[in-house]
Amino acid sequence: MDFRSSDTIPGPRAEDQLPHTAExxxxxVIVGGFGVxxxxxxxxxxxxxxxxxxxxxxxxxxxxxxxxxxxxxxxxTVAMDFGRISVSDKLVLYLFGTPGQERFxxxxxxxxxxxLGAVVLVDTRRLEVSFDVMGRLEERGVPFVVAVNTFPDAPxxxxxxxxxxxxxxxxxxxxxxxxxxxxxSRDVLMTLMRFLHTLALTGRLS
Numbered sequence: 001m002d003f004r005s006s007d008t009i010p011g012p013r014a015e016d017q018l019p020h021t022a023e024x025x026x027x028x029v030i031v032g033g034f035g036v037x038x039x040x041x042x043x044x045x046x047x048x049x050x051x052x053x054x055x056x057x058x059x060x061x062x063x064x065x066x067x068x069x070x071x072x073x074x075x076x077t078v079a080m081d082f083g084r085i086s087v088s089d090k091l092v093l094y095l096f097g098t099p100g101q102e103r104f105x106x107x108x109x110x111x112x113x114x115x116l117g118a119v120v121l122v123d124t125r126r127l128e129v130s131f132d133v134m135g136r137l138e139e140r141g142v143p144f145v146v147a148v149n150t151f152p153d154a155p156x157x158x159x160x161x162x163x164x165x166x167x168x169x170x171x172x173x174x175x176x177x178x179x180x181x182x183x184x185s186r187d188v189l190m191t192l193m194r195f196l197h198t199l200a201l202t203g204r205l206s
Contacts, residue, residue: 018084018092019086019089019092021089021090022086022089022090022091022092023090023091024090024091024092025091025092025093025094026091026092026093026094026116026117026193027093027094027096027114027115027116028093028094028095028096028115028116028117028118028119028189028192029095029096029097029098029111029112029115029117029118029119029142030042030081030095030096030097030098030118030119030121031098031108031118031119031120031121031133031136031137031144032098032120032121032122032123032129032130032133033123033126033129033130033133034129035123036121036122036123036126036129036149037121037123037149037179037180038081038097038098038121039052039081039097040179040180041097041119041121041179041185041188042081042082042083042095042097043081043083044179044180044181044182044185045083045085045095045182045185045186045189046083046084046085046095047083047084047085047086048083048084050081050082050083051080051081051082051083052081052082080096080097080098080099080107080111081095081096081097082094082095082096082097083095083097085186085189087190087193093189093193095189096111096115098111108136109140112136112137112140112142115142116143116196116205117142117143117144117145117192117193117195117196118137118142118143118144118145118192119144119145119146119147119188119189119192120133120134120137120144120145120146120147121147121149121179122146122147122148122149122162122166123149123151123154124148124151124154124155124156124157124162125151125154125155127162127165127166130146130166131166131167134146134166141206143195143196143199143205144172144192145172145173145174145175145188145191145192145195146162146166146168146172146173146174146175147174147175147176147177147179147188147191148162148174148175148176148177149177149178149179150176150177150178159174159175159176162174172195173191173192173194173195175187175188175191
């Protein structure tokens with residue numbers, strides 16, 4: 001029996017193909033608690049159609065997942081989000097968004113592997129979640145910047161006050177952002193890249 005078919009498997013769309021001029025790639029991870037905007041950030045800044053692994057939330061998560069501040073959220077990332085952005089003709093960034101629900105945090109170790117740096121997204125309504133997130137990055141030796149996602153109904157605080165509340169080192173950048181906006185998400189990534197460059201120049205980037 002001939003199982004061959006005239007049907008061909010389509011390749012990637014032209015806009016999703018890696019630029020032929022690309023010479024280097026950097027892996028970055030977007031981390032944070034549940035509902036802080038990781039999927040939105042990857043989707044807003046990616047130059048390719050982002051890969052998402054969102055699934056509909058069910059009653060099984062009641063009492064297990066902390067969705068304070070995200071009560072209207074109906075879907076959640078269960079594995080990862082993936083996107084790509086070109087910084088220049090020769091350098092591309094691969095973006096990996098982590099799942100936010102704590103029961104999926106065991107997947108983080110694999111996503112952290114090979115990552116040069118990370119963005120920690122923060123919701124001021126749930127700052128306490130950020131400590132575990134930053135602790136995991138510090139344990140793995142992954143440098144990070146903190147981006148405060150400015151939700152419309154979230155309280156606003158001076159960044160230096162948030163730095164103190166999060167017990168951030170003086171050299172760790174902290175900025176505000178609106179992850180729905182491409183330019184804002186891009187600025188966060190460029191802040192991370194500048195921070196990594198500084199660490200490399202001073203011999204602190206492993």
